[in-house]
Amino acid sequence: MNSSYNVKAMNSKAVDLNLLSSFHPRETFAQRSALVQAFKFFILAVVWLSIIFVVAAGAGLTFAWKAPFVFNELMPTWFPAIDKQIFKNLADIHAYLAPTVVVATIIPVNALFMVLCERKFLSLLTVRIGPDAVGPNGGLQTLADALKLLFKEDTVPKNSDPILFFLAPALFFAPSMVVFLPLLAVAANRLGGFIYADLDISLIFILGFLSLGTMSLVMAGWASNNKYSLMGGLRAASQAISYEIPLVLAIISVIMLSGSVNLFEISEAQAGGILNWNLLGNGELPRILNLFASTNGNFFDGFVTLVYVILCVSLFLIFITASTAEVNRIPFDIPEAESELVSGFNTEFSGMKFALFFLAEYTNLFIASAIASILFLGGSHLPISIEAEQALYSALTNINISLPVIGTFNGMFEGLNFVWVITSVTLLVKIYLMFLVAIWVRATLPRLRQDQLMEFGWKYLIPLTLAILFLMAIILEYIKS
Amino acid sequence: MQFLATISSLPFYILATISIICALGMILNPNLVRAGFTLIGSFIGIAGLYFLLNANFVAVSQVLIYAVGIVLVIVFAVMLCSLKEEAHNIKESVFSSKARVTFAVLISSLVFAVLSFVIRSQDWQAIAKLTGAERQSSLVQLVDDKYLSQIGFLMLNKYILPFELVSVLLLIVLVGTILLSKKDIK
Numbered sequence: 175m176n177s178s179y180n181v182k183a184m185n186s187k188a189v190d191l192n193l194l195s196s197f198h199p200r201e202t203f204a205q206r207s208a209l210v211q212a213f214k215f216f217i218l219a220v221v222w223l224s225i226i227f228v229v230a231a232g233a234g235l236t237f238a239w240k241a242p243f244v245f246n247e248l249m250p251t252w253f254p255a256i257d258k259q260i261f262k263n264l265a266d267i268h269a270y271l272a273p274t275v276v277v278a279t280i281i282p283v284n285a286l287f288m289v290l291c292e293r294k295f296l297s298l299l300t301v302r303i304g305p306d307a308v309g310p311n312g313g314l315q316t317l318a319d320a321l322k323l324l325f326k327e328d329t330v331p332k333n334s335d336p337i338l339f340f341l342a343p344a345l346f347f348a349p350s351m352v353v354f355l356p357l358l359a360v361a362a363n364r365l366g367g368f369i370y371a372d373l374d375i376s377l378i379f380i381l382g383f384l385s386l387g388t389m390s391l392v393m394a395g396w397a398s399n400n401k402y403s404l405m406g407g408l409r410a411a412s413q414a415i416s417y418e419i420p421l422v423l424a425i426i427s428v429i430m431l432s433g434s435v436n437l438f439e440i441s442e443a444q445a446g447g448i449l450n451w452n453l454l455g456n457g458e459l460p461r462i463l464n465l466f467a468s469t470n471g472n473f474f475d476g477f478v479t480l481v482y483v484i485l486c487v488s489l490f491l492i493f494i495t496a497s498t499a500e501v502n503r504i505p506f507d508i509p510e511a512e513s514e515l516v517s518g519f520n521t522e523f524s525g526m527k528f529a530l531f532f533l534a535e536y537t538n539l540f541i542a543s544a545i546a547s548i549l550f551l552g553g554s555h556l557p558i559s560i561e562a563e564q565a566l567y568s569a570l571t572n573i574n575i576s577l578p579v580i581g582t583f584n585g586m587f588e589g590l591n592f593v594w595v596i597t598s599v600t601l602l603v604k605i606y607l608m609f610l611v612a613i614w615v616r617a618t619l620p621r622l623r624q625d626q627l628m629e630f631g632w633k634y635l636i637p638l639t640l641a642i643l644f645l646m647a648i649i650l651e652y653i654k655s
Numbered sequence: 656m657q658f659l660a661t662i663s664s665l666p667f668y669i670l671a672t673i674s675i676i677c678a679l680g681m682i683l684n685p686n687l688v689r690a691g692f693t694l695i696g697s698f699i700g701i702a703g704l705y706f707l708l709n710a711n712f713v714a715v716s717q718v719l720i721y722a723v724g725i726v727l728v729i730v731f732a733v734m735l736c737s738l739k740e741e742a743h744n745i746k747e748s749v750f751s752s753k754a755r756v757t758f759a760v761l762i763s764s765l766v767f768a769v770l771s772f773v774i775r776s777q778d779w780q781a782i783a784k785l786t787g788a789e790r791q792s793s794l795v796q797l798v799d800d801k802y803l804s805q806i807g808f809l810m811l812n813k814y815i816l817p818f819e820l821v822s823v824l825l826l827i828v829l830v831g832t833i834l835l836s837k838k839d840i841k
Contacts, residue, residue, distance in 0.1 A: 338692065375711050375803060382719035389695055389726045396688055396729075411730045415723065435803060 208298075214311050215294050221313065222287040223602060230280040231598070234358075237272035237367065272367035277354045282320075285536045290316040291606070292613050299617040323532075326525035331399060334522065338397035343523060343530035346390035349383040350537040356380060357544050360437050360554050361598040365591060376437045377429070380545065381422060384500070387538065388414040391509060391519050394531075398522040406518025409624065410502065410509035416631040417499035417506070423639040424493045427646045428549050431456060431486075437545075441553025446560035453490050453550040455483040458653055482649045485642055490550045492639055494611070497542040499631070502535065503612060505619040508627055543608035544601070551604050554597035567593050667707055674700025691729040695722055712803055 245265035250258050290305070294312065297304025305312035330339060356379060359372030373379050388411055395407020431452055432440045444450050450457045462483065464476030499506035510518030520531045547553065556563055570592040622630070677696035684690040698721040705714035810818050 335689070338689070373711055375715060378712070378715050378719070382715040382722075385719060385723045386699075389692070389722055392726055392729055393692060408730060411726055415727065418723070 211298055211303075215298055218294060218311055218313050219287075219291060219606070222290065223606065226280065226283050226287060227599065227602060229283050230276050231595075233279040234272055234276040234362065234368075237268050237275050269367035270370055273355050273358045273371035276358055277351055281351065281354065281533065281537050284540060285533045286316045286320060288536045288540060288609065289319070289532075291609065292616075295610060295613045296617055299614065320529065323525060323529040328525040328527065329522075331522050334399045335397040338393050339522075342390050342394035342397055343527040343534075345393065346387055347530045347534040347537075349386040350534045350541060353380045353383045353541055354537070356437055357541065357548075357601075360441050360548055361601045362594045363554065363597040364438060365594045372436070372438055375435045377425065377435045377440070377545075380437075380541065381418075381425065384538065384541065385414065385418060387534070394523070395519040398519075400522050402515045402517075403519050403521050406509045406515050406521070409515075410519060413499055413502070413506065413509060413627065413631075416628060417496045417635075420492055420631070420635040420639040421496035421500055423636070423643050424489050424496065425549070427485075427489050427639075427643050428452060428493075430646060430650055437548050437553070441548050441555060444552045445555045445563060446558075448552070448557045451550060451552045453486060455479070455486045459483055478649055478652055481645070482653055485646055485649070486550075488638075489642060489646075490546070492635065492642070493546060493549065496635065497546065498612065498615065499627070501538040501542050503539060504616040505621050506627060507621060508624055511621060513621075539609065539612060540605060543605045543612065546608050547601065547604035551608070553604075554601040556596065556600055566596065570596065667704065670700045670703040670707070673697075674704070688729055691725055695725045698722065698725070712806065 245261040245268070246258075249261045249264075250256075290313070293315070294304045305315040308315045308318045330336060355371040356373055356376030359368050359376070362368040364372055391410035391414075392407040395403045395405070395410070398404070428440070429435055432443045434440055434443070440452075444452055444456065446457075448454065449459050458479055461479040462476050464472035465480065466476070502509050509515075510520060515521070520528055523531060556566075558566075573590040573592060674697045677693045677700060680693035681690045681697060684693060698717060702714045702717040705711075705717060
């Protein structure tokens, strides 16, 4: 994690520390206050998040924003000789392609900032400065790293299985790309072409395709023809199988709670303030006050609500734990435990193949954070009342911008809908808050041993989640009636 | 939309080709692990076909159950049997190679016959033309809004016995696996 300055000086035999510091005067952490560091990190995060948002929105807008208007209204007037049907088809294709294009642009840009964010925030937590040489406050460090990985030599070990070795990184990356699509429907509030990305069973879809990643890890481990890689692959498989059960059971409880398997509908059900979030019992929290009004004989009602809210919070914690294990993060990163397995399943991979593994891991973490924030933290809704949100939304719909300069293009700027800006920014901020929690966990907890991991999963987590599922089914019957 | 409708048969042929090639690769590949991975490819191709037919839930179940399941098979293949010994053992099998091929052809053609009989027995053209109320009463209920809850309801009411029998089958498999892997200790 430490960035090395002035490689030339470091590589020469006589490294004079004073000389080094005269090349690049370094500040230690103690010289800056923690508050200044945190503020600098905040500025970095705001800048990078707006870059991510602008890139993704720009890509999406080019395809989804009034594409039908351009193709159906403008193009035929420009090229009257060409059949109108062709433009209609082009408009359809553009609308369908919009989510895919956004996914293809947001994943690399987002991963760049996620890695940087992890390194900077981790250094904050462990009282270091972190990367600060490339760009302002180290803001371009990961860009340089990515370029370096692109130009690295791609080595294939002797006696490896060449086909599987070639396929494994790509097949690890592909599911995370596919799984991104339904999230966009939530983020863009089903705008225009993004409604095609909204599957009716998007939650199960995400679970199903995320589990495909395990296959690629086993494939990578097997194809490398390296015992450490193989062990890493096998560990990945055993871990994914063990922790998928509590993850799915926790999600089933949430599905019972919100009565839908569509992420957009689950997000909609939590509109209207923090109390309506699934984390705090989807709006039932005030019934706890019945505990103290025992004169009315409603003590039982208050008690059941208390148990219910505790169950909801514990479901959230279980979900975070299990999804951390699913995406192979510390403290559950035993498939690539450096102290035991060199680097696990990705030991033999170099250059672009390694970059793909890296990219996919961070994207998976992003997706896990996104599911956590949609299932428990209100999804794409602001923590304000439904009325205020509706007022905000109606102010942002049907906006007409008239610009005299652009003439025929004016139709493009009529009846605009900017609700997606609010929803996607809200979701992005929530996802990054969840991501910061994941980094915090990483900075705090040591790695588990393989047997500890299995024991924790099978002996504690699964029975606990089963019990919660059972209790939740009974309590929901009572609460919702 | 019309344009997309005209090219919509193209994905079918692509997916069908993928799944057939992968299935052939699974049968013809002597390497157990590679065969497992090609089997996953075949299942994913079939899942894609389900997506094309608008049966999203079936498609995702296909991926969720089979992909991870086959990964388990591969892991067992790696852990439980040494691959060289396995290749050696196949030659000394109880049945001759001819008998095995005959059995395989017999069983697969039987499955094919049953499946094609079931598919043929439905008049799909007529079902596609049915309106909402008629469709509800017909044997095949095509996709509607609440099909997921319908699946759950039917599974725990009308088809509770097969559902439980499948669970018992899983239990038997679990016990059998433990028995097989503990063979040496006995």
